[in-house]
Amino acid sequence: MPRIAFDEPALVNFMSTYHLATVTTLRPDGTPHVVPVGVTYDATTRTARVITNEGSVKVRNVEASDGPARIAFGHIDGAHWLTLEGVARVTRDPDEIAEAVRRYAERYRQPRENPDRVAIIVDVDRIMGRLP
Numbered sequence: 001m002p003r004i005a006f007d008e009p010a011l012v013n014f015m016s017t018y019h020l021a022t023v024t025t026l027r028p029d030g031t032p033h034v035v036p037v038g039v040t041y042d043a044t045t046r047t048a049r050v051i052t053n054e055g056s057v058k059v060r061n062v063e064a065s066d067g068p069a070r071i072a073f074g075h076i077d078g079a080h081w082l083t084l085e086g087v088a089r090v091t092r093d094p095d096e097i098a099e100a101v102r103r104y105a106e107r108y109r110q111p112r113e114n115p116d117r118v119a120i121i122v123d124v125d126r127i128m129g130r131l132p
Contacts, residue, residue, distance in 0.1 A: 003127065012043050087122065
């Protein structure tokens with residue numbers, strides 16, 4: 001699989017433009033749960049962020065993990081693709097959620113107000129793909 005540097009210009013460009021992704025988390029029984037999401041990536045800190053609702057299946061899966069919760073994001077755009085993998089945690093910290101919302105708004109659009117919003121923060125440790 002083609003490996004990509006954490007701060008490669010093509011990666012930063014791809015993750016700055018509008019591309020929806022899927023996120024894969026593992027259910028307590030080990031089976032994958034895959035859903036569409038908007039994800040952002042900070043190459044400086046190697047951090048991916050997703051905003052979501054408290055109690056969503058992806059949040060429950062991350063929090064139910066016996067050890068570090070592994071997570072993967074997949075993007076596909078024609079012949080180009082990208083996978084980000086890492087260890088996830090759920091945050092309810094208002095400042096971290098606000099930062100995730102700010103980044104989401106930059107890449108996608110301003111999300112609606114949501115009093116039940118949380119964020120999933122991922123320390124990205126592996127990137128694979130084929131980019132332009």
